[in-house]
Amino acid sequence: MFNASSIIVGLEIGTSKVCAVVGDLAADGALNIVGLGQSRSRGVRKGEIADAPLAEEDVRHAIVEAEQMADVEIRSVYLGVTGGHLRGFNNRGVHPVVSADREISEEDVQDVIKNAKTINLPAQNHVIHAIRQHFLVDGQDGITNPVGMLGSRIEVDVHVVHGSLNRLQNAIRTVKGLQLEVDDIVFNGLASSLALLTNEQKELGSLVIDIGGGTTDYVVYANGIIKHTGVLAVGGDHVSNDLAYGLKVPLSRAEQLKIEHGASLLDEAAKGQSITISNELGLPVKTVNLEHLRRIMSLRLEEIFQLVGQGLEQADALDYLRAGVFLCGGGAHIPQIAKLAEQVLQMPVSLGKTNSISGLKSALDQPEFATAIGLVKFGSFQQRKRAAKSSLTDGIKSTLGQLFRRV
Amino acid sequence: MNANAQKEALVETPKKNISVKVLGVGGAGINVMELMLKSGLPGVGFAAVETYAQSLAASSASEKVHLETQLLRGLGTGGDPDRGRAVAEEQLPKLKSLCEGADVVFILAGLGGGAGTGISPVLARAAKETGALALGFVTTPFGCEGGRRQRLAQAGLAEFKSFADGVVCLPNQKVLTLIDENTSLLETFRIANNFLADGVRGVWRLLIHKGLIDIHFADLAALIRDRHAESSFAVAEAMGPTRSREVMDKLLAHPMLDGGHVLGESEAVLLSLIGGPDLTMAEVNRVMEQVNRQCEHAQVIMGAAIDEAFSERLAVTLIAARKNPEPPSEETASGAGAEELAQQLLPCSTTARPGSRFVPPAPALASDQVQQLLARQSRGGARQRKSQARSRQTQLPLEIVSKGRFDKSEPTIHKGEDLDVPTYIRRGVALN
Numbered sequence: 001m002f003n004a005s006s007i008i009v010g011l012e013i014g015t016s017k018v019c020a021v022v023g024d025l026a027a028d029g030a031l032n033i034v035g036l037g038q039s040r041s042r043g044v045r046k047g048e049i050a051d052a053p054l055a056e057e058d059v060r061h062a063i064v065e066a067e068q069m070a071d072v073e074i075r076s077v078y079l080g081v082t083g084g085h086l087r088g089f090n091n092r093g094v095h096p097v098v099s100a101d102r103e104i105s106e107e108d109v110q111d112v113i114k115n116a117k118t119i120n121l122p123a124q125n126h127v128i129h130a131i132r133q134h135f136l137v138d139g140q141d142g143i144t145n146p147v148g149m150l151g152s153r154i155e156v157d158v159h160v161v162h163g164s165l166n167r168l169q170n171a172i173r174t175v176k177g178l179q180l181e182v183d184d185i186v187f188n189g190l191a192s193s194l195a196l197l198t199n200e201q202k203e204l205g206s207l208v209i210d211i212g213g214g215t216t217d218y219v220v221y222a223n224g225i226i227k228h229t230g231v232l233a234v235g236g237d238h239v240s241n242d243l244a245y246g247l248k249v250p251l252s253r254a255e256q257l258k259i260e261h262g263a264s265l266l267d268e269a270a271k272g273q274s275i276t277i278s279n280e281l282g283l284p285v286k287t288v289n290l291e292h293l294r295r296i297m298s299l300r301l302e303e304i305f306q307l308v309g310q311g312l313e314q315a316d317a318l319d320y321l322r323a324g325v326f327l328c329g330g331g332a333h334i335p336q337i338a339k340l341a342e343q344v345l346q347m348p349v350s351l352g353k354t355n356s357i358s359g360l361k362s363a364l365d366q367p368e369f370a371t372a373i374g375l376v377k378f379g380s381f382q383q384r385k386r387a388a389k390s391s392l393t394d395g396i397k398s399t400l401g402q403l404f405r406r407v
Numbered sequence: 408m409n410a411n412a413q414k415e416a417l418v419e420t421p422k423k424n425i426s427v428k429v430l431g432v433g434g435a436g437i438n439v440m441e442l443m444l445k446s447g448l449p450g451v452g453f454a455a456v457e458t459y460a461q462s463l464a465a466s467s468a469s470e471k472v473h474l475e476t477q478l479l480r481g482l483g484t485g486g487d488p489d490r491g492r493a494v495a496e497e498q499l500p501k502l503k504s505l506c507e508g509a510d511v512v513f514i515l516a517g518l519g520g521g522a523g524t525g526i527s528p529v530l531a532r533a534a535k536e537t538g539a540l541a542l543g544f545v546t547t548p549f550g551c552e553g554g555r556r557q558r559l560a561q562a563g564l565a566e567f568k569s570f571a572d573g574v575v576c577l578p579n580q581k582v583l584t585l586i587d588e589n590t591s592l593l594e595t596f597r598i599a600n601n602f603l604a605d606g607v608r609g610v611w612r613l614l615i616h617k618g619l620i621d622i623h624f625a626d627l628a629a630l631i632r633d634r635h636a637e638s639s640f641a642v643a644e645a646m647g648p649t650r651s652r653e654v655m656d657k658l659l660a661h662p663m664l665d666g667g668h669v670l671g672e673s674e675a676v677l678l679s680l681i682g683g684p685d686l687t688m689a690e691v692n693r694v695m696e697q698v699n700r701q702c703e704h705a706q707v708i709m710g711a712a713i714d715e716a717f718s719e720r721l722a723v724t725l726i727a728a729r730k731n732p733e734p735p736s737e738e739t740a741s742g743a744g745a746e747e748l749a750q751q752l753l754p755c756s757t758t759a760r761p762g763s764r765f766v767p768p769a770p771a772l773a774s775d776q777v778q779q780l781l782a783r784q785s786r787g788g789a790r791q792r793k794s795q796a797r798s799r800q801t802q803l804p805l806e807i808v809s810k811g812r813f814d815k816s817e818p819t820i821h822k823g824e825d826l827d828v829p830t831y832i833r834r835g836v837a838l839n
Contacts, residue, residue, distance in 0.1 A: 233819040242829035299830040
């Protein structure tokens, strides 16, 4: 009533960069990206925080930069999480319909979803997402909204993403240490897919692979719903490490070589060529064989795609991908990576582009911000759901509260 | 009274009727046997076999066999395995009568010297001829003991493997990775001997206890017999409420298992869990989950047994067997040793010895094994061969790959492979 738009912030604490994206959700539901802050990440390994003070500092830089650009004060964020400990699997919940006329009510739907969420997890694991896929009424599949239908038994398939509670708490604690609230935690792959995929692509079936610095996250959509998710704790850092080891150069130099001269495929033109590395005075210090560089990179990237492919084969998700594969994340910058992925996965591959969001052009075009943008989009969905649920009086109370907090 | 007796009977699983004999051969073997005698293994017959009379006298085994001939005159083999072998061949009937009546014979020896290296293959043959299952538990010398002993040990190991049903070898060198600088020599040898003794005890428990989930004697025999190959074993024990997790951590940290690499390369894994009456299915599950995750390609045989003495504790014995890969390291080691030897010593009698060495016959292949071998060689399809080759690709243990950035972080293990190690190294792609 007082302030129709609200600010949603997505924060991704990644292995190579920390990135905060500020979005502005207007009353009519349009989402605008108004601010972006990023900072080099030093305290994160393989997607998980290894050095908390360093990570806190980096997050602070990123948040401050985003605040300055968007000219707002950030109070709460949607936090993206990833790590090798995350697992996704499908679970089914069953619930008999109790009402006498066998009509399925809203409560039945809630109950069956609750049943689906009660899974036998290891004690220290925490469910991050329980995404409902579709309902089955008396065995009839493919029902999206069973409320009002008749049936004696309702089942629901739910995709559950869970991870180790302690590691998730580490990330949340780091953010809370900066006096920021965490509105929700979101799996990075899910966020990336929200940013990249249109509804049509979700219907046809697509795979989103986010090749980050520390991890590679992947999400499969089929028939409009999530079918499978997974995390592989191998990313751009491993490529740099391989290069540092294979070319016998220090790690920072290896990263520079990777960015400047790296490619996913070994082509004939590269054979026999070498690169001279010069030190800060411009004097040549070492020569490095380009073919070796390409070969080392190509092997590691090929292996990453093979492992993703294996994971999908095991989950039986490879047959549904008619719209193809979309790559995002820092790794999508590597030249010819789409071609390599096509060779390995035997499917059309393209670089993902964020859509249906307006705002900062520079951010939207780059594949490495897809996750943070997706977090904002996720936040906007949550906001809309919350707004729809709350009544008018609640609305006034909350906006009053927001007003006083802002001031 | 009756009900009580029944309840008590249920608490401990009954022991099977298998007769086991432990034979310690040579100085080192007898030392390990002493350790086991001290801790006691009920129902097992112990015997010491030696050429050197004095070490026999010091042993507290119930049976002692002194291999004596004109050649030796009670002074031992002098570090020459040929002499040891000759003496054992001469006294073969004595050895056979030693193994008579036993179903399983454990042969303990330290390879590299004269008695253990020379006598154990013959002893294994004798045991087989009396119809027993012969299992060898041997150690190989420390690196500092010199190239000659290593060479002799490797040659003896190869020979022993060709006769025994299975050989579990603990290289003493691996024990060095476990101790710190201030450990005394005595203590180091004691640790090494203890490992071996633990292994024997673990396998014995496996055989003797009729488990709730039973491992038949035949399973163990089949596992070890067919492979004719390298086996690694590890024993770990833990107690307390988190024992299932602890015991798995300890097991994977065991020097023999190389941090899970061995499990990833194994073809068959035999796992035996012994716990007290309070062992829960969840704990068994947890242990098995971890093992299954580490060795996805292997055939896993699991057995569980209850022992009253094990309340609050959980002991896991793991034996991993894999088909004998062409051992490049062995050959290069022996090659290097030979050069070293030629440089250091004047051509002495050992090198000029006439070819009286006993050459073990080629392993006899059953007809279906021959078929398999031929089929494998001629199987077409580049991708199949590549995928086969990839699945058998082992990490060459020649250089230690430092993980650079990932040195201090938790390794990413996927199906037994450590993904932090550069891909081109794991696939063996050479950069020239």
